[in-house]
Amino acid sequence: LGPTICIGEILAEIVATTTGHGFAESQPLIGPFPSGAPAIFIDQCGRIGGKAAMIGAVGDDDFGRMNRARLERDGVDVSGIAVDDTLPTGSAFVRYRPDGDRDFVFNMWTSAAGNLRWTDAVEAVVSGAGHLHVMGTLLVRPGIWDMTDRAAQIIKARGGSISLDPNLRKELKDDGETAARLAQILEMTDVLLPSGDELQLAAGRSDRQAAIDALFARGITEIALKDGTRGATVFTPGAAPVHADAFAVTEVDPTGAGDCFGGAYIAARRLGEQIATALDLACAAGARNVTVRGPMEGAGTRQELEDFMKANRRITH
Template sequence: LGPTLCIGEILAEIVATTTGNGFLEPVPMIGPYPSGAPAIFIDQAGRIGGAAAMVGAVGDDDFGRVNIARLKRDGVDVSGIHTDPTLPTGTAFVRYRPDGARDFVFNMWTSAAGALAWTDAVDAVCTRAGHLHVMGTLLGHQTIWEMTERAATMIKARGGTISLDPNLRKELRGDPQTGSRFAQMVGMADLLLPSGDELYLAADLPPEAGEEAALARLFDLGVKEVAIKRGADGATCALPDGSRIHGAAFAVTELDPTGAGDCFGGAYVACRRLGMPVQQALTYANAAGARNVTFRGPMEGAGTRTELNDFISNTKRLA
């Protein structure tokens, strides 16, 4: 039915090489790395195989060029990526705290990423696409939300499917309408990929309600598959028929956790769209997330199917 499409921010990421609280003192940093949650997702989907396409915007600068080159190399259709001559590529600065939490400084909506607009090139990609993956990071931006809604409606109308990763970052929740947009997208989604409390936010229930109650609410809303990401505890796929299929995580030493969820999602969606059963898709997705955290940089560890097969054969699984 056409490529898997992701719309949203393409960023250059600069990572602090020491842990600490934020950026209130000079810290050594390394980068730029190609980044942006939607870009990481689609890069991993492209590496798995099956058609993948990206809609986004970069500046006419090296931060933009490094991103486009990476996506092209990994088989992603970049015809929907606009090079904006007037604004720089967006940036994300990340520093880890000793407890593993992260502080971000984003320059996203005031960069080329925030000036994204519906063009003929975007229309052409959306007309071809068979699946749209929506990232919660874009819910805070009016124009990009409108583009996403339009693309989702087009793709659904021709029998395509939608996946949603809530990926709710407190730094990006500026717009007061974020909550109602999120609820609308949950209502359109076929597949949901939550982590942490996002399952409960999507179901609009408190965590005390429990996972099964939240899943029941989501299935009532029309969601057909929920892949719950559990970090080092792997992932569980829940289906409306009551099946709960768990995939154990792989034993790795975490170097840089950013991008694990996006690589998990890109691999999971690509594998399911290639017709793989849930258990096999979970194995590839857990491997993609785990492999990625062993590399510094948000998408440096995204793996091809061959790389993931090697990783799966050579890495122990946690119980």
């Protein structure tokens, strides 16, 4: 039916090589790396062999060229990425604290990413797309929400499907408008990719099974629940859950695990893989990506993920 598309921010990420608090002092850095949650998702999708296209905006600068070149190299259609000649590509400085939490210095919403518009190029990509992956965090941005909603309507009308990674714990608790947008997109969602308590939050039910049943009743056909080093489980109506244990790896940089998991899972399912196979590839993609510094540097091809699965044992609980 056409490629999987993702709409949202593309940015250059510069990472501290030491852990600590913030950027107030001069310190060794590494990067720039291509980044942005939607870009990580779509890069993994393309890299594993799925048809993929990105909708976003970069500046007419090296950070923009780096991002476009990476996505193109990995098989992503970049015709929906606008090159803005008035604003720079978004950027983020990231430093991990000793407890694993992160400090950021962002330049996003006064960058090209904050100036994303529905253009003829966007229209062309969306009207040929078969699947839209929605990032919950972007529902808080009115401009991106409008584009997401418009793309969702077009894709559903042509028989396409939608996946949603809610990624919205904090925002959902204190923002009624975001919750309303989430409810609207949930009505159109086919595949949900929650982690932690997002499943319960999305359904508005505190009991997990009640939440799953409520989401199935709303038309969701597949729930892939991510659980970090405990692996992931896929729930489908009327069938036993399918679980995959995580792979035992040394985590170097946790950024992008959930997005690589999602990109691999959606691409594999759309390529016709069974749930168990797609889930194994997704767990491998998430785990492989955390072994490499940089948000999408560890995204794997099908062959790289197969090799990774052979070389790494699973964590059993």
